[in-house]
Amino acid sequence: MRRVTRLTQIAIGVTGLALAATACGGTSSENNKDGGSGKNLGLAIAYDVGGKGDQSFNDSAYEGLVKAQKEFGYKTADQEPKDGESDDDKAQRLSNLAKAGYNPVVGIGYAYGPAMKDVAKKFPKTTFGIVDSVVEGDNVASLVFAENESSYLAGVAAAKATKSNHVGFVGGVDNELINKFQAGFEQGVADTKKGVKVEVQYLDEDPAKGFASPDLGEAAADKQLEDGADVIYHAAGLSGQGVIKAAAEQKKWVIGVDSDQYAQKTLDKYKDYILTSALKEVGGSVYTLAKSVKDGKPLSGVQTFDLKVDGVGVAETNPQYKTIPGLADAVAKAKQGIVDGTIKVDTKPKK
Incomplete structure (x- = not known):
């Protein structure tokens, strides 16, 4: 790879x-x-x-x-x-x-x-x-x-891709770091498409479980999909493999994190449903x-x-990324806005 x-x-x-x-x-x-x-x-x-x-x-x-x-x-x-x-x-x-x-x-x-x-x-x-x-x-x-900046771009992509107007966020642990992912994602969704619901689930207070339990990630994603989400973004480390599995098996979009998860060989059978990943270099x-x-x-x-x-960003390796109407252009425009300072991205979720 x-x-x-x-x-x-x-x-x-x-x-x-x-x-x-x-x-x-x-x-x-x-x-x-x-x-x-x-x-x-x-x-x-x-x-x-x-x-x-x-x-x-x-x-x-x-x-x-x-x-x-x-x-x-x-x-x-x-x-x-x-x-x-x-x-x-x-x-x-x-x-x-x-x-x-x-x-x-x-x-x-x-x-x-x-x-x-x-x-x-x-x-x-x-x-x-x-x-x-x-x-x-x-x-x-x-x-x-x-991470809030790349997560904002992930939120833009999710808002453009959703058909149910219901998307999900799965975080490994509810702490200051992962809150940055949530905050950026929620803001990106809200700024792109009004009325889209963002369902949030954290996995465990113990990092050893929250970031290393694919079964917990899968269960959280299954619930969000059952509730109507059709795009899920995870910031859950190894647990995120369960999120990806659940979304792909139900043929819904999932957004990866940190690495380009579409290009990961061990996730190859799910890659058609990995819309993009919020990259963290x-x-x-x-x-x-x-x-x-x-x-x-x-x-x-x-x-x-x-x-x-370019220390953070989003992956564009999935060919479908550019086939969803307006998605690639909206993400590119949002990136430029963040870089030039016209878009200020939150670091804490709005309560």
């Missing part, structure tokens, strides 16, 4: 799952005074709930790792989370990677926030990255995204951070990936 790159304004080219990364996250036998092994093995990433193979958030990060490995010709490491793990477990994983000599070390997901805050202080010569959270530190790059951000370290100019502080730099 090959996916079209989107971070064109900062010279990023992220390819698909073309190479197998070297998965080795061991520890070194000793730690030097500056908090590292004194060598740089290359990029390491620590996955979020759902791990590699979620066809969404984590797999997008993996694409960035593969790109860096291929371009820079160095070792890489990618490590899975454990079920029910604590912040201490996450801290140990990050520490082990830094001790082994990986640089940068990136935590994929906001759950790494507390652990990274402590670990980064212990390894001042190592650059750390965290996706979807802001962690203060001279050697930490906080990789954050305008996690892989692009991971690659960008790795390149900055390789170039000797490591990024730090808040790095925002929005529509202006």
Whole structure:
């Protein structure tokens, strides 16, 4: 699979799952005074709930790792989370990677926030990255995204595609991050077509269940479809595979998230019903951070990936995307409005 790159304004080219990364996250036998092994093995990433193979958030990060490995010709490491793990477990994983000599070390997901805050202080010569959270530190790059903007475009597409004037949103966990997806989607729908109902369902308060339970996603989607929704947008990680399955089996539209889910091989039998996906270039951000370290100019502080730099967007790979009257033009117009500032997208749902 090959996916079209989107971070064109900062010279990023992220390819698909073309190479197998070297998965080795061991520890070194000793730690030097500056908090590292004194060598740089290359990029390491620590996955979020759902791990590699979620066809969404984590797999997008993996694409960035593969790109860096291929371009820079160095070792890489990618490590899975454990079920029910604590912040201490996450801290140990990050520490082990830094001790082994990986640089940068990136935590994929906001759950790494507390652990990274402590670990980064212990390894001042190592650059750390965290996706979807802001962690203060001279050697930490906080990789954050305008998910509300891409979700707005998903809302425009849903409003153009619906025939029942009833669409759905399925979120993994009801928190500030996923609320951004909901807010943008609802606003995009409302601005495009008046009177369309948006039905909202969150799966579980526990991220380990909300983002990693396809059965919960399928059940939520089944209910929304039974209620009359004919387009469903999910922001639920691995759980979203259940949403996609339910919608496709009832021959209704579904909108994916983070990666281009229409192009995912494991979702191939459902792809005709994956209208589009709200893209989030996690892989692009991971690659960008790795390149900055390789170039000797490591990024730090808040790095925002929005529509202006094509850090978020929507996929257009499904040929049907351009056959629904007015859809592609409406999305393109909305994107331009967001970029030029004439459209301001909410970050919190309206109560």
